[in-house]
Amino acid sequence: MGFNSFEDSYMKQINTIIIDDKNEIRLDEFQTTVISEFHSLKKAIFNEDISLILINKELQNNNPYEIISFIKNNGFNIPVIVLSSNENEEELVKIFDAGCDDYISKKTNKSIIKAKIKSIVSRFEKIQEDIHIENLSYIGKSNHFLYNDKVLDLTKKEKMLLLEFMRNQNKVLSREHLISKIWKELQVQQKSLNVLITRLKHKIDPENKKSLIKTVYGKGYIFTF
Known part of the structure; x- marks a missing residue:
């Protein structure tokens, strides 16, 4: 051809x-x-x-x-x-x-x-490429996340945050990097990021059985299974 x-x-x-x-x-x-x-x-x-x-x-x-x-x-x-x-x-x-x-x-x-x-x-x-990490999946075309085969009810910013973590599994992401990705600016208070991460953690794992998002003190956060 x-x-x-x-x-x-x-x-x-x-x-x-x-x-x-x-x-x-x-x-x-x-x-x-x-x-x-x-x-x-x-x-x-x-x-x-x-x-x-x-x-x-x-x-x-x-x-x-x-x-x-x-x-x-x-x-x-x-x-x-x-x-x-x-x-x-x-x-x-x-x-x-x-x-x-x-x-x-x-x-x-x-x-x-x-x-x-x-x-x-x-x-x-x-x-839109799908991402699958153990029992957590991102379905690109519909922009949905599945955990244990159940759709996660996430806000727009929570989706952006989780997708950034999934694309950078096992990498330490600085607070500045995450803020620039989610809010497109650096003037946002770090407290806003803390609240967003706390909400996301609770929605993925309400009983806190598995800490998927961990704080790396002085450096930022890491997403790991």
Whole structure:
């Protein structure tokens, strides 16, 4: 199989949901489903293996911010790209604050749009890799954690913290490293990290039978079975 044939085959595997009630967006190179209603997205997102969601910012009957928030707040680990003709800085900030992963101007060349889609899908596929450590599992596609085959009820930050520990099993992680990963800044008080770790420990092991997260005094924390 030649490179072009391989690339075409790969792009056809990228299952893209396009949310567009104005019928403006076409991406024939990808496996696409165009929907115009929010409730149709809800049905698709629970029943299909979706690689990417592409949203037309200038929707007539749907709120793009509500759609993005629904996807991200419900823990779906699916990249969201917004296409817009409005490049106003304030609008772009609102889009990213809602949880959008990337923005593309409608003026952008189609080949660049294709390249961006492939890049972000590839990046998310790496992030979504499942991790299994004895009886603790991370299911990347659904962004869920299982302990003894039961789903752990974790907050967004608890999930981020546990995933960072699982990716760095048996390594000492400094407080500064964890704070920068979870809060993306260093101004957060260390007490916030202490509280988060205590909550996470209790949710994984309420009876404290097995100390999975240990304090390494003067250095940070280590996650080990």
